[in-house]
Amino acid sequence: MKKRKVALITGITGQDGSYLAELLLSKNYIVHGIKRRSSSFNTERIDHIYQDPHSKKINFKLHYGDLTDSLSIIRIINEIQPDEIYNLGAMSHVKVSFENPEYVANVDALGTLRILESVRSLKMKKVKIYQASSSELYGKVQEIPQTENTQFYPRSPYAVAKLYSYWITINYREAYDIFACNGILFNHESPRRGETFVTRKITRGICKIILGIDQTIFMGNLNAKRDWGHAKDYVMAMYLILQQNKPDDYVISTGITTSIRDFIILCFEEVGLKIKFFGSGVNEIGCIKEINKLKFEKIIGAHHINTIDELINNKVEIIKVDKSYYRPTEVDLLIGDSSKARKKLNWNPTYNLRSLAKEMLVNDFNYYKSKGKYAK
Numbered sequence: 001m002k003k004r005k006v007a008l009i010t011g012i013t014g015q016d017g018s019y020l021a022e023l024l025l026s027k028n029y030i031v032h033g034i035k036r037r038s039s040s041f042n043t044e045r046i047d048h049i050y051q052d053p054h055s056k057k058i059n060f061k062l063h064y065g066d067l068t069d070s071l072s073i074i075r076i077i078n079e080i081q082p083d084e085i086y087n088l089g090a091m092s093h094v095k096v097s098f099e100n101p102e103y104v105a106n107v108d109a110l111g112t113l114r115i116l117e118s119v120r121s122l123k124m125k126k127v128k129i130y131q132a133s134s135s136e137l138y139g140k141v142q143e144i145p146q147t148e149n150t151q152f153y154p155r156s157p158y159a160v161a162k163l164y165s166y167w168i169t170i171n172y173r174e175a176y177d178i179f180a181c182n183g184i185l186f187n188h189e190s191p192r193r194g195e196t197f198v199t200r201k202i203t204r205g206i207c208k209i210i211l212g213i214d215q216t217i218f219m220g221n222l223n224a225k226r227d228w229g230h231a232k233d234y235v236m237a238m239y240l241i242l243q244q245n246k247p248d249d250y251v252i253s254t255g256i257t258t259s260i261r262d263f264i265i266l267c268f269e270e271v272g273l274k275i276k277f278f279g280s281g282v283n284e285i286g287c288i289k290e291i292n293k294l295k296f297e298k299i300i301g302a303h304h305i306n307t308i309d310e311l312i313n314n315k316v317e318i319i320k321v322d323k324s325y326y327r328p329t330e331v332d333l334l335i336g337d338s339s340k341a342r343k344k345l346n347w348n349p350t351y352n353l354r355s356l357a358k359e360m361l362v363n364d365f366n367y368y369k370s371k372g373k374y375a376k
Contacts (some may be wrong), residue, residue: 008082009035010067010089010115015192016132017088018045020235025059027239032080034065034073034089045192068113074118084242086116086130090162091194094136095220097158098328108161109168116172116180128179128242131169134162135186135227135253135334136357145337148184148251153330179247183238186253186336189356190231191363199228203360206267206350207368210300212307215316220325221283222277225333229254230351230359240345253336254349263357264319270358272296273308275319286319288312299316299364319337 006206007024011017012033021031035043052199063080065072065087077085090108093095112131119127138146154160166182173180193200195369196218205217229252237252258266261277264286270274274297277286291308311318341347351359 003084004028004030006030006080007030007086007161008030008034008077008080010065010088010111011087011132012062013033013042014088014092015045015078015190015231016188016235016238018049018191018192019088019213019231020238021046021049021060023235025237029059031060032076032082033060034067034076035062036066037064039099060191063269064326067114070114071116072197074122077115077124078122079117081124081274082127083302084130085119086129086238086242087112087371088132090132090158092158092330093194094325094326096155097156097161103155104157104220105161105164108158109164112165113168113307116168116178117240119178120172120176125177126179128247129169129181129239130242131165131180131182132238133166133182133184134159135184135251135336136331137163137166137184138334139250139329139331141331141333144333145253145255145335146251147337148249148340155331156327166249173247179242181241181244181247182249183234183241184249184251184336185234185237186227186229186251186334187227188231188234188252189360191360192231193360198355200360200364202260202264202267203357204364206271206361207364210271210304210307210310210365211368212304212367213368216318216320217313218320218322218325219260219264220327221330222321223332224259224263224330225259225260227253227255227257227335228263228353228356229349230356232350233338233349234254234358237341237345237347240341240347244344250345251336251338252340252341252347253338255335256353256354257335259332263353264306266354267357267361269297270361281325282321284319284321286318287315289345299362351365 057362136159137152140153142151189199272292274290276289
């Protein structure tokens with residue numbers, strides 16, 4: 001009987017960790033995840049696959065640990081003896097990294113080193129390691145589009161920490177013959193995206209406006225452009241990277257870039273609303289100008305049309321710019337060239353931005369609708 005593969009995922013409670021766990025379980029893996037101890041549960045994204053540890057056959061198990069704690073990392077890796085390690089754990093909010101730079105360095109940079117050094121010191125030659133790298137490495141882009149060979153120019157403490165992780169992964173691969181790979185993933189979203197990330201902030205904000213909970217979404221730089229894909233597609237790329245015979249580094253992206261402003265317009269269109277922008281810079285505002293009632297009713301329902309009519313008639317400024325959301329050093333344009341991954345991994349995204357936005361909007365609308373008289 002063929003031995004089942006064992007995978008260890010850091011960041012198991014995050015967007016990517018939850019989708020990756022689902023994927024690996026569907027492929028008959030035994031999946032272990034590391035989660036930090038906190039006074040409240042934060043396992044909503046994985047509750048549906050959680051198994052009672054008292055069950056006879058356990059395919060999914062959680063362990064308390066922390067990427068800042070070398071002893072917990074080496075203990076868990078030694079105990080589990082994984083075939084594959086996916087390091088997805090990180091403090092991943094770019095704006096917040098400016099406020100907590102030391103913590104970000106400890107988790108995002110040294111956390112990767114702790115995993116690599118654990119594998120080296122335990123002499124686990126057969127384990128394969130995936131390191132979650134980031135398009136933020138390109139920062140002040142030196143080339144359009146960005147490839148595996150594009151020069152990096154990080155523009156935040158988060159990106160600088162990820163730069164260390166990227167190179168220490170390559171260093172351990174070359175110095176100790178460890179199967180360690182970087183996936184340079186461009187922005188990827190889903191209904192499980194954290195609420196403070198810009199795409200989810202937009203989809204949640206639109207739903208709250210429709211339901212009369214709020215009237216305004218406060219945004220940062222509307223001109224920033226990103227290459228957005230779906231997290232489900234991107235975790236498949238992670239899996240494929242570790243199924244190769246030789247370790248290597250790959251850009252994972254859609255190859256299409258969209259501004260924050262255009263993403264907002266697209267999201268409103270998906271629920272039958274037309275928004276128009278006025279002004280520029282910190283004085284830019286957005287107002288709903290029209291409603292496609294047939295489309296709106298089909299997705300949202302007729303009983304919320306009055307709310308929208310009031311917003312249109314009163315010319316309510318539903319999008320405003322708040323300068324406090326600007327980064328000290330901005331990343332203006334990201335667009336990836338994933339030709340290498342498409343050729344070598346036979347990877348291709350299955351979602352486009354419109355289908356991604358619609359899935360997020362429907363999920364958020366159903367969430368708030370299920371709250372009855374709508375909670376903030």
